[in-house]
Amino acid sequence: MRSSTxxxxxxxxxxxxxxxxxxxLSNRPSYQLAGFLYLLAVSLAAYLGxxxxxxxxxxxxxxxLDYFFTPPRHDFIPANGxxxxxxxxxxxxxxxxxxxxxxxxxxxQQAEAATARANRLQAVTARLAEAVTPQQVLDAIVTQGVEAxxxxxxxxxxLTADGETIEIVAQRGHEQNIFVGWESFPLASETPMGKxxxxxxxxxxxxxxxxxxxxxxxxxxDGPSHALAILPLVVxxxxxxxxxxxxxxxxxxxxxxRALKATLAQQAxxxxxxxxxxxxxxxxxxxxxxxxxxxxxxxxSLDYETTLAQLARLAVPEMATWCSVDxxxxxxxxxxxxVAHEDPERAAWAERLGEEYPPDxxxxxxxxxxxxxxxxxxxxxxxxxxLVEAAQGDERLLEIVRELGLRSAITVPLIARxxxxxxxxxxxxxxxxxxxxxxxxxxxxxxxxxxxxxxxAGLYREAERRGDASRALAHVxxxxxxxxxxxxxxxxxxxxARILAVNEAAVVGETALGSIGGWSExxxxxxxxxxxxxxxxxxxxxxxxxxxxxxxxxxxDFGDGTVYALRDVTEERLLERTRSDFVATASHExxxxxxxxxxxxxTLRRDDVSFDRDQRDTLMDMIDREAERLSGIVGQILLxxxxxxxxxxxxxxxxxxxxxxxxxxxxxxxHLPSGxxxxxxxxxxxxxxxxxxxxxxxxxxxLVDNAIKYSPQGGDVELRLHRNGQFARIEVADSGLGIPLxxxxxxxxxxxxxxxxxxxxxxxxGLGLYISKELVERMNGRISxxxxxxxxxxxxxxxxxxx
Amino acid sequence: xxxxxxxxxSPLRVLVADDEQPIRLLCQVNLAVAGIEVLQAxxxxxxxxLARSEAPDLVLLDLMMPNVDGWTxxxxxxxxxxxxxxxxxxxxxxxxxxxxxxxxxxGALGYVLKPFDPVRLAPLVAGxxxxxxxxxxxxxxxxxxxxxxxxxxxx
Numbered sequence: 001m002r003s004s005t006x007x008x009x010x011x012x013x014x015x016x017x018x019x020x021x022x023x024x025l026s027n028r029p030s031y032q033l034a035g036f037l038y039l040l041a042v043s044l045a046a047y048l049g050x051x052x053x054x055x056x057x058x059x060x061x062x063x064x065l066d067y068f069f070t071p072p073r074h075d076f077i078p079a080n081g082x083x084x085x086x087x088x089x090x091x092x093x094x095x096x097x098x099x100x101x102x103x104x105x106x107x108x109q110q111a112e113a114a115t116a117r118a119n120r121l122q123a124v125t126a127r128l129a130e131a132v133t134p135q136q137v138l139d140a141i142v143t144q145g146v147e148a149x150x151x152x153x154x155x156x157x158x159l160t161a162d163g164e165t166i167e168i169v170a171q172r173g174h175e176q177n178i179f180v181g182w183e184s185f186p187l188a189s190e191t192p193m194g195k196x197x198x199x200x201x202x203x204x205x206x207x208x209x210x211x212x213x214x215x216x217x218x219x220x221x222d223g224p225s226h227a228l229a230i231l232p233l234v235v236x237x238x239x240x241x242x243x244x245x246x247x248x249x250x251x252x253x254x255x256x257x258r259a260l261k262a263t264l265a266q267q268a269x270x271x272x273x274x275x276x277x278x279x280x281x282x283x284x285x286x287x288x289x290x291x292x293x294x295x296x297x298x299x300x301s302l303d304y305e306t307t308l309a310q311l312a313r314l315a316v317p318e319m320a321t322w323c324s325v326d327x328x329x330x331x332x333x334x335x336x337x338x339v340a341h342e343d344p345e346r347a348a349w350a351e352r353l354g355e356e357y358p359p360d361x362x363x364x365x366x367x368x369x370x371x372x373x374x375x376x377x378x379x380x381x382x383x384x385x386x387l388v389e390a391a392q393g394d395e396r397l398l399e400i401v402r403e404l405g406l407r408s409a410i411t412v413p414l415i416a417r418x419x420x421x422x423x424x425x426x427x428x429x430x431x432x433x434x435x436x437x438x439x440x441x442x443x444x445x446x447x448x449x450x451x452x453x454x455x456x457a458g459l460y461r462e463a464e465r466r467g468d469a470s471r472a473l474a475h476v477x478x479x480x481x482x483x484x485x486x487x488x489x490x491x492x493x494x495x496x497a498r499i500l501a502v503n504e505a506a507v508v509g510e511t512a513l514g515s516i517g518g519w520s521e522x523x524x525x526x527x528x529x530x531x532x533x534x535x536x537x538x539x540x541x542x543x544x545x546x547x548x549x550x551x552x553x554x555x556x557d558f559g560d561g562t563v564y565a566l567r568d569v570t571e572e573r574l575l576e577r578t579r580s581d582f583v584a585t586a587s588h589e590x591x592x593x594x595x596x597x598x599x600x601x602x603t604l605r606r607d608d609v610s611f612d613r614d615q616r617d618t619l620m621d622m623i624d625r626e627a628e629r630l631s632g633i634v635g636q637i638l639l640x641x642x643x644x645x646x647x648x649x650x651x652x653x654x655x656x657x658x659x660x661x662x663x664x665x666x667x668x669x670x671h672l673p674s675g676x677x678x679x680x681x682x683x684x685x686x687x688x689x690x691x692x693x694x695x696x697x698x699x700x701x702x703l704v705d706n707a708i709k710y711s712p713q714g715g716d717v718e719l720r721l722h723r724n725g726q727f728a729r730i731e732v733a734d735s736g737l738g739i740p741l742x743x744x745x746x747x748x749x750x751x752x753x754x755x756x757x758x759x760x761x762x763x764x765x766g767l768g769l770y771i772s773k774e775l776v777e778r779m780n781g782r783i784s785x786x787x788x789x790x791x792x793x794x795x796x797x798x799x800x801x802x803x
Numbered sequence: 804x805x806x807x808x809x810x811x812x813s814p815l816r817v818l819v820a821d822d823e824q825p826i827r828l829l830c831q832v833n834l835a836v837a838g839i840e841v842l843q844a845x846x847x848x849x850x851x852x853l854a855r856s857e858a859p860d861l862v863l864l865d866l867m868m869p870n871v872d873g874w875t876x877x878x879x880x881x882x883x884x885x886x887x888x889x890x891x892x893x894x895x896x897x898x899x900x901x902x903x904x905x906x907x908x909x910g911a912l913g914y915v916l917k918p919f920d921p922v923r924l925a926p927l928v929a930g931x932x933x934x935x936x937x938x939x940x941x942x943x944x945x946x947x948x949x950x951x952x953x954x955x956x957x958x
Contacts (some may be wrong), residue, residue: 418916584899588867591896595917602920603829609836619832622825712869 008049009056015041016060023068035068035090037455038062044095046101055692062091062258069101117260118296120148124264128271138170141243141268146173149229149261151245155179156233156268157193158241161436166193166241166753174246190215192230198315200239202262204253225252229261231271243268276499289441289484298453302460309338311450316340319442320426320794322350322639325450326367326679328416328424333367334358337422366390367411370423376412378440378449408434412447416455424450445654462490479551479566487511490561499551499568518551522564528557538569578750582766589633589765596626616786625671636767639698643774650778654802657728658682660693662721664700669706675714685721690802691779699772699783702794703732706768710793711736727781727798735792744785748773773799816844816857818929820850821865821894827833828861828923830894837925847871849924860932861913863924866895866902875893877909890935892928894919912943915951923951 019037022029029037038061046054049258066087069078072676078084127140129537130659132294146154153173157166167184187194192203192215205211205228227247232239251257294311301307308325315323324339341347363369370377379386384402391398407430414421423448428435469741473480483489489507497504500516513523518541528534535554542548553565559686600619604611611619642648664680672678689696700719707717715735722729740746748750750770776783780800787793817839819830824845825880831841842857844850847868854876862880866873873893878884892913893906906914912931915924927949934943 560892584897589895591917592823592826595896595919596823596829597919598918599826599829602922603832606833606922611832615832618828622828626825 004048007054008045011048012045012053012057016064020064022067032067046098050105050188051102058094119570124148137271142170142172149245152248153246157246196230196242197239198231200232204229207250219289231265235273279637302457304454304457306745312338312340317777318340321429324425366424370411370413374413374420379409380434382406403428410435410443412443413445414451417450421454481564484561496566499566501545509774518542522553526553526555528555531557593626593630596625613803654688655693657689658686658721659766668704676708677716679718681720686721686723688802689728689799691799695775699775701770702768707732707734730797731794733794738791739787740787740789812837813841814838816840818853818858818859818862820844833921834925847876850876861890863892863894866897892929913949919951
């Protein structure tokens with residue numbers, strides 16, 4: 001364009017001069033031809049040089065035409081009016097031609113400018129499309145974009161996550177210091193960007209005066225700023241920030257310019273949004289990868305000190321500029337386990353610094369506070385005030401931490417099974433973005449996994465340490481329960497789990513009080529003093545499954561916890577009780593016949609009375625009968641002893657069960673109480689059986705005695721015999737008191753006696769049925785009962801047939 | 804014979820409550836020798852009925868009896884205004900100290916443990932009745948009521 005203008009100016013001077021020089025020719029052109037040639041010259045000048053060049057050419061051409069070719073020649077004064085009019089007409093036509101060409105030239109220039117703008121916009125779009133980081137987007141907009149907007153400088157401000165603050169994320173073309181103090185400012189502030197975002201409206205100011213009139217706060221912003229355009233960056237109907245263009249001159253913002261700026265702003269907004277989404281997705285992927293790597297690392301070794309140091313290194317530099325792990329030592333102090341920084345020298349330096357400034361457990365913030373409160377600390381923005389507070393008046397420390405350029409920090413507790421083990425700290429300096437809530441979540445998850453790994457490692461070590469003892473304890477019959485100092489079950493051996501009716505896996509790690517039924521009784525009665533021992537005491541416990549058990553418990557406190565030794569003494573207790581019951585019963589059973597025998601003898605030996613024969617016989621019979629009874633009871637007791645000791649030899653002989661039954665009935669008939677009738681009903685084909693005839697006589701005799709004894713109102717006692725497969729079946733049926741169904745299995749137990757209320761005071765040793773059952777079973781036979789209270793009982797004895 | 808105080812105009816009447824027939828018989832024979840009339844009950848129910856209807860001078864009461872046991876008989880007699888003052892001497896094979904203590908609480912005026920010497924039964928009964936008739940029942944209880952133990956058989 002510039003070269004063509006110069007050519008135009010050249011044409012404006014040279015072309016008229018050239019034509020004027022034709023005057024020197026002998027065959028010089030006519031007035032008309034010269035005029036035509038001059039017009040061509042003007043056209044050329046105007047075409048190339050625009051209106052100004054055309055005007056100059058017009059004046060020169062008019063003068064030339066008048067002087068050289070209009071008679072009188074070589075004189076400016078035309079010869080007549082016609083000639084003057086001709087020159088004037090020429091001038092007018094030349095002017096018109098100049099103007100004509102000027103307009104055409106302007107149209108062309110505008111088209112070229114539009115094309116150039118379109119090209120620049122195209123370039124911005126292309127750059128934006130390539131951008132994958134926020135910085136690249138901003139670069140594209142503030143370099144190419146500023147150019148496309150014909151602006152001198154540009155800036156982009158974005159809303160922060162909380163939506164309250166505008167942060168200038170990129171700027172270009174401004175004087176270096178224009179944004180000092182304006183790196184970020186509240187959305188609510190009276191600033192062009194603030195207002196544009198709040199109201200979702202673009203602002204165009206043709207002059208800085210106009211801008212300052214609207215925004216007094218901007219009046220102080222100096223520099224050669226002129227026109228200003230501020231446009232909101234809108235994504236999905238929501239303003240996420242604003243873009244500002246500053247122009248080198250005062251500009252009238254026509255519709256086209258405004259549309260162009262709006263297009264730029266729209267494209268910038270979309271690009272920023274796309275990159276943000278991409279960033280978020282990338283960050284998420286990075287977090288997942290990081291967590292996966294961390295988990296793998298944590299699971300790789302039981303040496304948690306090494307593992308945690310590796311973990312800290314893994315977190316750097318993506319997750320943090322600095323990463324440190326602090327653990328609570330055995331003495332309760334906080335020990336720095338690892339510090340990681342990209343530069344190992346820096347890490348070493350930080351470690352030394354950590355030693356120089358050990359954490360104060362009472363500190364109101366930072367690692368000690370996080371461990372104490374078991375709550376994460378999240379400082380998205382580390383302010384200088386915060387540093388001053390943290391330095392606690394130590395100037396040197398303050399200087400160091402200021403120099404570090406710390407920007408954002410997260411400290412999360414390592415918690416396992418409700419106890420803080422330590423803390424994980426992540427810090428970013430001002431080369432990295434601030435932490436967000438997402439990062440806090442990630443850190444918390446990381447801490448959870450790390451704590452669990454540390455805890456597992458600890459448990460494993462503990463388990464290994466106790467391994468041998470545990471293996472031994474698994475095989476002892478005594479229960480052993482180990483509680484930690486908080487009353488939680490550390491270990492419980494199989495015997496203890498069995499005694500306390502709990503599942504080992506369900507109680508380990510839980511408090512004994514909360515997870516073991518009856519433990520409060522144990523606590524109350526056998527919990528030892530600090531460092532002492534207590535017990536053993538025998539306690540009745542109501543267990544988790546509702547059962548009751550007698551348990552002998554002793555406790556030993558060893559400082560870090562308590563060991564309880566348990567022994568189930570329920571069986572012993574029951575046996576002891578049954579035994580003492582038996583002694584009471586047996587003594588009563590023996591005393592009564594003994595009283596009769598001794599009483600009768602004493603009476604007979606009275607020397608102050610002489611009894612008649614009948615009285616003497618009655619007393620003698622009494623002695624006889626009661627002595628028999630006494631002997632029977634003693635026999636039962638002895639027999640029981642023999643059965644228990646397994647020392648009762650049984651005959652294996654062939655005999656007729658029917659004859660045996662009849663002989664039992666015959667002897668029972670001898671002293672049958674009144675109201676009782678004995679009957680035998682035997683089938684014809686009952687074969688001989690094999691067994692001990694004498695002992696079976698005992699059994700049947702005992703069943704018949706019982707049938708009579710438990711029929712206090714009298715009634716029939718029937719003995720039935722028939723063959724049942726390979727057995728001879730002997731039934732003893734009465735119509736007496738009967739036995740409740742739930743007692744059926746118990747009546748065959750040793751010493752067991754029915755509730756006196758049910759037996760109406762019928763006496764007995766509680767041994768008869770036990771002995772019967774033992775004897776029958778030792779003959780490979782069976783015994784059972786079918787009975788109902790109030791409807792009598794039928795006892796069934798089956799003895800194998802002889803082969 | 805000498806055991807019976809001369810001052811008694813009518814013979815003593817004693818109720819023997821025991822489910823064991825031989826024991827009743829022994830008591831009957833030996834008390835009758837001393838001129839004491841004996842009423843017999845084979846269970847607690849019968850004992851209560853006879854005590855109420857016959858108002859005996861003393862009850863010799865077994866503890867383990869069908870239907871109603873001796874403890875209950877003693878409680879019911881003590882609760883009944885008509886029988887409250889009848890002296891009770893327990894006659895039992897139950898040898899634990901718990902039992903004798905319980906008997907004491909029930910106001911027993913004697914405790915005879917089986918096996919016992921039936922010859923010494925009449926003097927014991929006569930002594931208890933005579934003291935009670937003099938209104939010394941409570942005193943007797945405080946002093947420790949007479950007992951017949953198996954060891955006494957030696958005597």
